[in-house]
Amino acid sequence: MSGLSGRYPLSDLLECAGLARSSYYYALAHPKGPTRPELREKVAEIFGRTPNGCGHRQIAMCLRAEEGVRIADKTVLKMMHEMGVSCGIRRETDYHRYNSYKGVVGRTFENVMGRDFEADGPWEKMGTDVTEFKQPWGKAYFAPVYDFGSKEIVAWSTSTHPDMAQQRELLDRLVSKKPEGARPILHSDMGWQYQHAEWCGRLEEAGIVQSMSRKGNCIDNGATEQVFGHLKDEFFRNRVWPSFDAFKRDLDAYVIHWNTRRRQVKLKGLTPEEFRNQSLNVA
Numbered sequence: 001m002s003g004l005s006g007r008y009p010l011s012d013l014l015e016c017a018g019l020a021r022s023s024y025y026y027a028l029a030h031p032k033g034p035t036r037p038e039l040r041e042k043v044a045e046i047f048g049r050t051p052n053g054c055g056h057r058q059i060a061m062c063l064r065a066e067e068g069v070r071i072a073d074k075t076v077l078k079m080m081h082e083m084g085v086s087c088g089i090r091r092e093t094d095y096h097r098y099n100s101y102k103g104v105v106g107r108t109f110e111n112v113m114g115r116d117f118e119a120d121g122p123w124e125k126m127g128t129d130v131t132e133f134k135q136p137w138g139k140a141y142f143a144p145v146y147d148f149g150s151k152e153i154v155a156w157s158t159s160t161h162p163d164m165a166q167q168r169e170l171l172d173r174l175v176s177k178k179p180e181g182a183r184p185i186l187h188s189d190m191g192w193q194y195q196h197a198e199w200c201g202r203l204e205e206a207g208i209v210q211s212m213s214r215k216g217n218c219i220d221n222g223a224t225e226q227v228f229g230h231l232k233d234e235f236f237r238n239r240v241w242p243s244f245d246a247f248k249r250d251l252d253a254y255v256i257h258w259n260t261r262r263r264q265v266k267l268k269g270l271t272p273e274e275f276r277n278q279s280l281n282v283a
Helices: 010-017 021-029 037-047 056-067 073-083 164-177 197-206 218-236 244-260 272-282
Strands: 125-128 131-135 138-147 153-159 185-188 209-212
Touching: 010 021, 037 056, 037 073, 056 073, 125 218, 131 218, 131 244, 138 164, 138 218, 138 244, 153 164, 153 244, 164 197, 185 218, 197 209, 218 244, 244 272
Parallel strands: 125 185, 185 209
Antiparallel strands: 125 138, 131 138, 138 153
């Protein structure tokens, strides 16, 4: 309004704005200060934990859990606007999902999961898939096993080749972590590696039940795909690494961040590690 006051009478401007003269002069005398200035440094630190930042809900959960403050999500969003920081909106880019489907080349399994990704606790329902990252030096492939109950990436392998050697490393890590007596369902698409005799045999031997998406239906594995979306937004987008080893090192660090510091709305603000430990203590 100050930019128009020299061109139009103040009384006319106030009338158009529906604002009382007393309110106008009160606002001039009492300019609004920044929202929760004592938390700005912490907000900036949380936002900087991942290369591409994070959203206001993640920051709000961290503030409540780590600082013990009472603060609404919308208040954090307002603070971020005032600070000039924002998390990029997910969008289609030049990275796409790796497709390992080669037809029926081994054993296939029914869709036991049936898009029901809800689980009461860890090691009940899990998902796996492979995603591709393009870099100037070539391609990298990330194969995780994601726990739908704890939201934890319980095992993973990063390789320059999406082959059985990668899946073998993933299985070794998964089986070594499986609690005694657990019989989780592990859901995947119909990729060739999940039909492979070695993959099927190792899972059956470990007491892990296989479930597969229907042909050409990526929504059946939507929970794992969602993890890839977050990973590529927060970790990968607009970044270039000098080598595969540097990429793998940073991706490993991000997965550890995901498991130990990244809070989840569906876990009521807990990290996957906190939820898993809490569940085991209750059991």
